[in-house]
Amino acid sequence: MKATINDVAKLSGVSIKTVSRVMNKEPSVRQLTREKVQAAVKELNYQPNLAARNLAGTKSFTIAYVYDNPNAYYVIDMQEGILSACRQQGFELLINPCDSQKENITEDIIDTIKHARVAGLVLTPPFSERPEFVKQILAQDIKVVRIMSGDVAPDELSPCVMVNDRDAAQTITQHLIDLGHTKIGFIAGGAAHMSTIERYKGYRRALKANNIAFNHNLIIEGEYSFESGVNGAKKLIAEKVTTENRPTAIFSCNDEIAAGALFAARLMNINIPEQLAIAGFENSPFSRQTWPKLTTADQPNKQIAHDAASLLISQIRKQKGKSETSQYVPQLMVRDSTGRHS
Amino acid sequence: MKATINDVAKLSGVSIKTVSRVMNKEPSVRQLTREKVQAAVKELNYQPNLAARNLAGTKSFTIAYVYDNPNAYYVIDMQEGILSACRQQGFELLINPCDSQKENITEDIIDTIKHARVAGLVLTPPFSERPEFVKQILAQDIKVVRIMSGDVAPDELSPCVMVNDRDAAQTITQHLIDLGHTKIGFIAGGAAHMSTIERYKGYRRALKANNIAFNHNLIIEGEYSFESGVNGAKKLIAEKVTTENRPTAIFSCNDEIAAGALFAARLMNINIPEQLAIAGFENSPFSRQTWPKLTTADQPNKQIAHDAASLLISQIRKQKGKSETSQYVPQLMVRDSTGRHS
């Protein structure tokens, strides 16, 4: 029924050890032998038994995805991207949702991954943005790949997959400027998030590139939530700024905030996009489910995750061939929530 | 460092086989012995090696979650619920996202779970609603637990965790009736989904219970999408019905449809809830991120999933003690999108 390494060995006329060598892409196997074995593997549709591998070997074929993120669409995409890389490479995936705020969370995680003999971790924010955490993981001789916001890796701790929020934010802001807006509000996400900082930098850059004076009254500190968008937009429109300085556009740090801003505008009888343009960030499903639909920036999370996991696995396999860091720039998606400023 | 069964055996002064018996809750171990072993297990913080278990034993300690669902929040909740049950019981979880429409999907899935030596499957719609599929899985001697819509299991194939959408839909409709509405539109989800059928039944029941005549012009066939909600609401308001018969309330089969209906109402300058009450179903996060926020029905997906997985595991362990089927009724959550009909 299910072929074992023994069957392959017999069929190809070599020892099981040699088959093992071929399966693990070890050197020191003659090309001819390798081909014979591969043919047998194919014929028998042989796949190594993971349990046996884990038991016998010192190597591990498991990686983990440790996350704490309220955005289910993000998590699912990440997970599926990682999963596809794992399947491709014959790895197993351990899913580890957890509470990043919990006391001793680092120890808990180390416990879990030690017990499951995990060889590496894919980390997304907030974990990827905690150098101390990463160091502690690395100290356990566990490989790490981080997905984070920025253009270049902030340090040499691990390979990174960078998401260039700054450039994307600059592009969005430029889009608003191109539409004629000059008074552009900015509602930030949590200040602790790199993504917020990067998006803010992109916003500032776009202003500068267009010689638009920066006005700190147009900046609202917030967090990544609908509620925060509601409050931020209210402040921006009603409180903080005089009527003549009132923004004609708002760049929200993500779609959820933008949806909140939309909500607030509705409450105040402000028409979108005629009286106020609103842009989000993330291209989450509900950016298409607001009225009007949100202009936003799209990032290919599944592919990012697939990349990160592949990178991690090649680290584990010590195939240093692959380039160590890649970068993605989210793409502007123009929809109905932004419009020309009259 | 990591304790093995041998360490436990030595410490408690019994053979490793006896330790194994205790770990597997087998009978034929004297109470005193059992306690000695358990003490040693605790002291050494011993956890059996899963790889070795899988290799040596005929039993499997892996279950799988096979899904195809565009609703990430649903999937994440399910997954986390299943995961928590697995951790509790020392099981591993294999995540298997897939395309339920693909040709030969059943064979693909069987391949996957055979190779991973999966002992059981947690199934959600659409898979849980395909008796033929379930039969083919069961024919492989793989246990199944289904999560599905309804009040009682539709057959004896497997234990089920039922979600009583009918009663919940009746409650929502009753809520609308209590607010004074009598012309209540219904926008269906995909007709192939049990949940749609059940929610429709609940709607009809509520009408009947209140002696409100059923008007088929108020029923729109649709699917579970924002787009469908937009179109459905448009039809309901503008096309299908004369002005005097125009609905004053709409029950949408889920929140996404309701959000679409909200959107359409905006387009047509209809005020919510003054001129039109709209209710959704699911309590998805964006039901709190529309304007106004949606009245909906909430179901504890994480707990449902935890239950289902526990049930599955006890099936696998042949602990027939547990009750075979449980039922959950989603709870009405009143928010701003429904209001009194003047």
Next chain:
DNA sequence: TTAAATAATGACAACGCTGTCAATCAGGCG
């Protein structure tokens, strides 16, 4: 051409657990 060096291969013992079956123990009965 031959010895030495190197590459390729194989034999065999783990890995940590469970299944089988034999051995031991406790208690009941004649």
Next chain:
DNA sequence: CGCCTGATTGACAGCGTTGTCATTATTTAA
């Protein structure tokens, strides 16, 4: 008190791989 019965327990052989190290080809250098 000895024997029988069933409940407990243990010895031992795998499970399907990989690591180690010995063995056998093959190549290189002299």
